[in-house]
Amino acid sequence: MKSFRRIGRLVAALALLAYAPACASWHPVDLAPEPSTRPVWVTTASLRRVMLLSPTIVGDSIVGFRTASGFAAPAQSERLAFAIADVTRLEQRRENGGATVLAVVTVVAVVGLAVYAVSTTCLDFGMGGRPCN
Numbered sequence: 001m002k003s004f005r006r007i008g009r010l011v012a013a014l015a016l017l018a019y020a021p022a023c024a025s026w027h028p029v030d031l032a033p034e035p036s037t038r039p040v041w042v043t044t045a046s047l048r049r050v051m052l053l054s055p056t057i058v059g060d061s062i063v064g065f066r067t068a069s070g071f072a073a074p075a076q077s078e079r080l081a082f083a084i085a086d087v088t089r090l091e092q093r094r095e096n097g098g099a100t101v102l103a104v105v106t107v108v109a110v111v112g113l114a115v116y117a118v119s120t121t122c123l124d125f126g127m128g129g130r131p132c133n
Contacts, residue, residue, distance in 0.1 A: 023100035026091040043089040
């Protein structure tokens with residue numbers, strides 16, 4: 001019984017980790033003069049799409065850093081600038097708290113029901129498990 005609880009907790013923890021980043025999406029944002037700590041997707045009039053880290057407005061341009069993976073520190077990346085007139089869309093990732101709570105509750109409920117079903121059911125499978133009454 002205790003081993004089922006441990007397995008259930010492990011499965012629940014892994015499922016929560018898998019669902020956490022899924023409860024976010026990219027939304028359009030306006031240009032802001034102050035630097036942002038969150039990355040933005042920049043789409044230009046020529047349909048070029050680039051993720052910029054540490055974006056900021058400098059004069060008539062949006063400036064930031066781009067890396068091959070999109071996740072390295074700005075010191076290890078290439079500095080890019082786009083004229084604001086050429087930018088057609090900016091998007092930033094936003095978390096959805098309601099969807100996150102719903103995903104967590106669903107995963108916990110499903111895992112809990114599965115662990116309960118397994119722990120209260122006679123599972124012999126011909127392997128010498130506990131006898132069925």
